[in-house]
Amino acid sequence: MKTTLRSVVAVSSLLLVLAACSSNSSSSSAPGGSGSAAAPQIDAGSFTADFAVMSQLKDLAAQGNGMIGVLLPDTTTSTRYVQYDDPFLTKAFETAGLTPDQFKITNAQGSASTMQTQAEADINAGASVLLIDPIDPGSGAAIEKKAESQGLKVIDYDRLVTGGPQDRYYVSFNNVQVGNLIGQGEVDCIGAWNVQKPNILVMDGDPTDNNAKLFAQGYNSVLKPHFDDGSYVKVGEPAGTWTPSVTATNFEQQYTAHPNINAVITPNDDNANAVISILQKNNIAPKTFPTTGQDASPVGLQNILKGYQCGTVYKPFYAEAQAAAALAIFLRAGATPPSTLVNSTTHDDQLNADIASVYTTPVWVTTDKVKDVIDDSNTTGVGPTAKDVCTGDVKSACQDAGIS
Numbered sequence: 001m002k003t004t005l006r007s008v009v010a011v012s013s014l015l016l017v018l019a020a021c022s023s024n025s026s027s028s029s030a031p032g033g034s035g036s037a038a039a040p041q042i043d044a045g046s047f048t049a050d051f052a053v054m055s056q057l058k059d060l061a062a063q064g065n066g067m068i069g070v071l072l073p074d075t076t077t078s079t080r081y082v083q084y085d086d087p088f089l090t091k092a093f094e095t096a097g098l099t100p101d102q103f104k105i106t107n108a109q110g111s112a113s114t115m116q117t118q119a120e121a122d123i124n125a126g127a128s129v130l131l132i133d134p135i136d137p138g139s140g141a142a143i144e145k146k147a148e149s150q151g152l153k154v155i156d157y158d159r160l161v162t163g164g165p166q167d168r169y170y171v172s173f174n175n176v177q178v179g180n181l182i183g184q185g186e187v188d189c190i191g192a193w194n195v196q197k198p199n200i201l202v203m204d205g206d207p208t209d210n211n212a213k214l215f216a217q218g219y220n221s222v223l224k225p226h227f228d229d230g231s232y233v234k235v236g237e238p239a240g241t242w243t244p245s246v247t248a249t250n251f252e253q254q255y256t257a258h259p260n261i262n263a264v265i266t267p268n269d270d271n272a273n274a275v276i277s278i279l280q281k282n283n284i285a286p287k288t289f290p291t292t293g294q295d296a297s298p299v300g301l302q303n304i305l306k307g308y309q310c311g312t313v314y315k316p317f318y319a320e321a322q323a324a325a326a327l328a329i330f331l332r333a334g335a336t337p338p339s340t341l342v343n344s345t346t347h348d349d350q351l352n353a354d355i356a357s358v359y360t361t362p363v364w365v366t367t368d369k370v371k372d373v374i375d376d377s378n379t380t381g382v383g384p385t386a387k388d389v390c391t392g393d394v395k396s397a398c399q400d401a402g403i404s
Helices: 005-009 052-063 080-095 112-124 137-149 175-192 210-228 244-257 269-281 298-306 317-332 367-380 392-400
Strands: 067-072 103-107 127-132 153-157 169-173 199-202 233-236 263-265 312-314 344-348 353-360 363-365
Touching: 052 080, 052 317, 067 080, 067 112, 067 317, 080 103, 080 317, 103 112, 112 127, 112 137, 127 137, 127 317, 137 153, 153 317, 169 175, 169 317, 175 210, 175 263, 175 312, 175 363, 199 210, 199 244, 210 233, 244 269, 269 298, 298 312, 298 367, 298 392, 317 353, 363 367
Parallel strands: 067 103, 067 127, 127 153, 153 169, 169 353, 199 233, 199 263
Antiparallel strands: 312 363, 344 353
């Protein structure tokens, strides 16, 4: 981002320094690559909206053998997989010099059996690396174990596949930090909107999604001191879901039973929008009833500008996609990824083991940052544009926010 979000995403970035391999980042002999040339040093914070870093991976990409298979989960729990991940992954691979026959991106449309079939097709087609965002941890772990038994390298994408192979990798944002941003955004909004005696309903994501657990860990850690000292009241925490229609039903039931609710934690924009539709049906005025979000979707940005949503966590998916693509290219070439890229670990409770991880940086977006998200979309050619956001009754709010 020009001066704000992009600089946050790229903070502490080394950009790219080509260096001879050391014991930590040297090419090594492994199935799928010759390991003959020096592997570049890439920092996890260096991925920008222009995809410039990916072009530095062309030599490494040329060393590799086999296809990179990407398995995405659905088109319903979040629109991001179609709007962002698929095109960003495609652009990342192509910018690094891979041809269409060297990578394949499929979407399981919410079916674990379909993802299993897609994974088997990739393995049979000669994939050497499998990048998977699972429908659920159990089916994801089964796919990964079979892939590893066939000699493939495995990467968890966005969601940790608990119970998968111990030597796999994980690429995501720091999801506890995402939850922290949601929780602090709620706290800040309660103050800014002058909400008296906050009575908060906590609405989680699907408990089978490990990310939802990490989000909850983050926002609950922020809210707990307020609940403990009595400054906030926790009204309830119904069963979590990523299905907006279920969220709407759950919220309406809770709001009917507890009309004192005047703030809600919602962990993504689609769930927030489901709650906001009920608030609008009940003629709740803007900037009186805080909700939160994640994904910086067009509807989320609209709800922020209209004053129904405090903010959203913007996870620059172009950075996550490039990080995943870069890691896959290292593994495909049989090269050891540098510690500047694999910059953390994530604990797998089922294995009681730490999984080597790549974390990119999330950003909290309020009204004054919506324009920055749109600027990123203009740079990448993917994501919410002014045309998408500034429609109907949002036009005047866009003008006030300097968006045209």
